[in-house]
Structure formats: structure tokens, C-alpha cells
Amino acid sequence: MSVIDEVIEANRIYAETHELRRLTPRPERKLAVLTCMDTRLSILTLGLKAADAHIIRNAGGIVTDDSLRSLLISHYLLGTEEFMVINHTDCGLMHTTEQDLRTRIQNHTGTAAIAPSFFYAFQNIEENVRHQLQKLRSHPWVPHRVNIRGFVYDVTSGLLREVQ
Ligand SMILES: [Zn+2]
Numbered sequence: 001m002s003v004i005d006e007v008i009e010a011n012r013i014y015a016e017t018h019e020l021r022r023l024t025p026r027p028e029r030k031l032a033v034l035t036c037m038d039t040r041l042s043i044l045t046l047g048l049k050a051a052d053a054h055i056i057r058n059a060g061g062i063v064t065d066d067s068l069r070s071l072l073i074s075h076y077l078l079g080t081e082e083f084m085v086i087n088h089t090d091c092g093l094m095h096t097t098e099q100d101l102r103t104r105i106q107n108h109t110g111t112a113a114i115a116p117s118f119f120y121a122f123q124n125i126e127e128n129v130r131h132q133l134q135k136l137r138s139h140p141w142v143p144h145r146v147n148i149r150g151f152v153y154d155v156t157s158g159l160l161r162e163v164q
Contacts, residue, residue, distance in 0.1 A: 035086040088153040
């Protein structure tokens with residue numbers, strides 16, 4: 001039995017009560033969080049419930065075409081008014097470089113590929129958060145009334161630190 005099979009079984013049990021059925025697709029606390037897919041960070045670490053916020057995740061917590069697309073949908077269609085960008089210490093993307101990733105995967109597969117064009121590896125976490133904030137704040141479709149703040153989440157202490 002694979003983990004996916006276990007998940008299918010767990011879902012069947014969940015569906016007997018389906019507790020999230022009563023929720024609307026609009027986050028109750030009008031918050032969207034863009035963060036990394038890292039296991040050490042979740043709605044639990046942010047004191048959030050499923051109904052509260054959109055959680056948009058990718059490797060690193062990077063503003064890409066796609067996460068930007070999700071944030072725009074979150075604001076314009078589903079009413080969120082605050083965007084929180086969270087990167088974290090000990091992120092896999094800090095322990096590598098763009099070229100190293102590309103070479104590693106290319107050696108493993110024996111072939112090159114056009115996509116993804118970037119992995120968004122980074123060295124300085126504060127600088128990386130500021131860069132994501134800058135991409136959002138400078139985007140013509142992200143209104144000034146949206147409150148955008150950036151953070152580093154420390155996976156050792158479990159604490160958020162705001163990036164100015
Ligand atoms: Zn990460």
C-alpha cells in the first residue's frame with residue numbers, strides 16, 4: 001500500500017463528516033500567505049484555521065508568474081486584503097545554486113529541459129524576502145491598499161521575524 005492509497009482511505013473516512021463543507025471559498029480573515037512548501041511551516045505555526053486564509057506555497061515562497069496569479073485571484077475574486085510573504089531559515093533553495101540544481105538534475109536524467117527556466121535559488125534570506133515584496137509592490141495590478149508584509153520564519157525557534 002502506497003502513501004497515496006493511505007490518503008485515499010483517510011479521505012473516505014474524512015468525507016463521512018466533511019467538516020469543511022460549511023466554509024465559503026472566501027477566507028474569513030481576508031489574508032493570503034505566500035510561503036515555502038517546507039514541512040516545518042503550516043497554518044499551525046501561524047495560528048490559522050482552514051477558513052482563515054489562502055495559503056499559496058511553492059519551493060522557497062517565491063513570487064513567480066504562478067504565485068502572482070494566485071495572489072491576484074485571491075484579492076480580486078475572493079476578497080483578501082493582506083498579503084504575507086514568508087521565507088524560512090534552512091530552506092533547500094539556500095543550500096544550492098541555480099547552476100548546481102540544473103547540472104544535478106541534468107546529470108541524473110541525462111537530458112536538458114527548457115522548463116523550469118528558474119529554480120529561484122538564493123543566498124541571503126532577508127534580501128530574498130525584500131525582492132519578493134518589491135515584485136509585489138511594484139506590480140501594476142497589486143493595489144496599494146493591499147497590506148503587504150514580509151517575514152523570515154526561523155525553523156529552530158518557530159518564530160517569525162519581520163523583514164523591513
Ligand atoms: Zn524552503
